[in-house]
Amino acid sequence: MATGSSQIEDFGQVSRTVGTIFRYLILAATLFGIVVLAALLVYVANDALQPATADPGWYLTFFLTLVAPTALVGWAVHRRGPAAFTFGSFLVGLLVVSLMFSGGVGLLVVDVVPPLVGFSFAIAIAVPTAISVFLTRYSHRIGFTSRLSATAFVFYLSLFGLPGPIGSPIGVPQVVPSLARAIQSIPVIPVDWMMVGTVLGGIGGAVVGSYVAGVRDARTGLVAGGLAFAATLVSAVVGPFVGLNPVPSTVLTAVTVLPTATYAWRGAFTEERRPAGLGFAAVVVGGALVGAAATSTLGFAGPQSWVDWQFLTSAHSGSAENAGLYPAIGGSILLMATVAALSFPIGVGAAVYLEEYAPDNRLTRFVDVNISNLAGVPSVVYGLLGLGVFVTYLGQAAGTVIVGGATLALLILPIVIISSREAIRSVPSNMRQASYGMGATRWQTVKNVILPEAFPGILTGTILALGRAIGETAPLIMIAAPNVVFSLPTALESKVSAMPLQVYAWSSLFASEDFYTKAVPAGVVVLLAVLLAMNSIAIVLRNRFERTG
Amino acid sequence: MSTDELEADLTRQTENSPRELLTRTFFFLCAGLSIVTTISIVVLLVTEAAKFFTITAPLMGVTGPTASIVDFLTGTTWQINSQEFGVLALVTSTLMITIGSAVIAIPLGVATAIYLSEYASTQARSVLKPALEILAGVPTVVYGFFALIYITPALGTVIPQIGTFNMLSASIVVGIMIIPMVASISEDAMSAVPDELRQAGYGMGATKFDVATGVVVPASLSGIFSSFILALSRAIGETMAVTIAAGSRAQFLNPLNPASYLEGALPMTAAMVQLLTGDITGGGLAYRSLFAIGLVLFVITLVMNIISDFVAQRYREEY
Structure with a gap:
């Protein structure tokens, strides 16, 4: 070694300073993003919930x-x-x-x-x-x-x-x-x-x-x-x-x-x-x-929170005080129901095929690579796909529940497939062989052994993917979902708005100090609360699954 | 594999019963849908973009205004109203977001990965990993709002000349949202480094710092690089945060000049959103320019994903 002599002189003289500094530097780096996000969340929660306006006696x-x-x-x-x-x-x-x-x-x-x-x-x-x-x-x-x-x-x-x-x-x-x-x-x-x-x-x-x-x-x-x-x-x-x-x-x-x-x-x-x-x-x-x-x-x-019953149950309005999220909440629920109904069976079906049926040939490998590439395609391109295929070529009306749901379903399909495959792969193969050994056919094995065993994992992955879909805005804009809807969609063919889309509309089209400090923070808090609920279900399921599996 | 052969042997007798055929076909169609999706994306983007350019429009049977492909790829002005479609103005803005977010996400992400894989106790990991996942789970429209309402004014107290819409705050939030991607993929690569290498390092008298930076990081370099490329491809495709925070006026800025980050510009994804929120009638030139940008975006992200895959496969250390 070129620096051999200097190393011999240093032998036994290990400084702990560098290691200690490095350790705390990378800890700080790890915490940086978390702390910044936490601070931003505190700000937005403060704007939305207005805790300072409550009576001290209320807190007491x-x-x-x-x-x-x-x-x-x-x-x-x-x-x-x-x-x-x-x-x-x-x-x-x-x-x-x-x-x-x-x-x-x-x-x-x-x-x-x-x-x-x-x-x-x-x-x-x-x-x-x-x-x-x-x-x-x-x-x-x-x-x-x-x-x-x-x-x-x-x-x-x-x-x-x-x-x-x-x-x-x-x-x-x-x-x-x-x-x-x-x-x-x-x-x-x-x-x-x-x-x-x-x-x-x-x-x-x-x-x-x-x-x-x-x-x-x-x-x-x-x-x-x-x-x-x-x-x-x-x-x-x-x-x-x-x-x-x-x-x-x-x-x-x-x-x-x-x-x-x-x-x-x-x-x-x-x-x-x-x-x-x-x-x-x-x-x-x-x-x-x-x-x-x-x-x-x-x-x-209590606090004069902007997230109140009025906000949750009324439609958009020109003034921030009277604006509400109700049609957007309903739109998000219907979109999620459509997305779940479309992406769950197809995603699980594709995962079952790739894990249980597919022969190891070129086509299978192509599908495999293709799915991981699809997971990396920007969401805005999926929006273009929805606009071009569903609206322009298939002649569906723009911005409806079914078009939005189908577009979002295509968007999360790769995620559902990948997580379902992982869940199916974690089913021990001796359970499969035991089933085959009992004379079960492939479908019987899938139905009676693999799907029940992998179900919690599949469900976790699907809920997390739905959490991604519920926050997506760009594909909905691309399929020309209206920014402002005053009534709930009542059919698959009616125009739909969604919570993130409404938040976007308030923060860009109705940009004013009033909306920035009242309606938008309230919308953000509701959206995040829904996401938190969905993710906590997924995490509880995952922990339970890990314990038994 | 022997288990596969075993299964094939066991199921051969019943393979062609109607029930088996039916279920098998259903599952196959589900998997085939992913190929159909890819083909539709490619065909749609290519045909619609072809209708946009002067050279290819006649082949598609399109008459009416078109745009020159040379002007599209080399022009630096993006003005829909005056029919100027220079995509470079958009590409440089996207590049700025990419560079800006890389400056934030790459060091922080790698440091996070080293901490999680080498230093953190099991308990700390079980808290930090879900917390990091939250960073990626917050909807991007929320990040855009944060950048516009909280980060830009905060930056304004330090840098007074910063614009209401600026690339800096957009880059910061995009950087924060891709940290988990860099961190989790790099950490997977670092965890895959076998313990023998670490123990050999300690056996030679190396400190924990030496082992982390001198053994683990070099051994997992391919995974770390592939995480960079994947995360940056995500940053390029990121839409809502940049749409809200970066502004709506396209301009050609020098990505390497730090001062230009204080101005607003229009990245590709934001331009697509703007085209649709504006008055767009189906089939017009503006509508088709949407697909031309989409094609550029799709090609860039696809190439980056393929490179990332290639790096991870080609340079992977086998243990």
């Missing part, structure tokens, strides 16, 4: 009823068992997230889907599903092909009638009305809350029932499902006594109360037995309620 009351008891009880519970504390915090988190969800579902039920339409379509899907389940389960003698065509026929008859859309181009009149249409034409219809309650209670009851059946046994599951269904319907009757309309109270019960209650039951009274966590959650929720009641009784004013 909430400190006494919420913060202090939470800290005390939390410390006590955590000391006795960290698991109970985690359970309690998850329960509170679940309550908050499911409250946000019930807001979204409530918006759909009240303003987007008329109860009769939702009810009739739910029945029209439930009946053929029941028939096909019956066919699969009880008649092994019918061959696969005839069973499939029977199922397809029943679904078609139920949703479209005979001859349905096939008949219309050749001019055959409708002979048999579809089940959905038939229900809609019944002259005597139930009250709105009955229909909403039946649908939501039915879904909620089925989910709760199957979950409880998985934890305990089938009979308990059946009882729990029935109870959940009954609770949803009863809540509509009880709701008006506590100041809630029947329809919102069924939504609240089905989307918030049922999952929270089920999780609380599971954590507190099954084999895990952590009732202390339940106590912690009760202190938090009770503290918040008592605090709210106390401040309104004592007359302490």
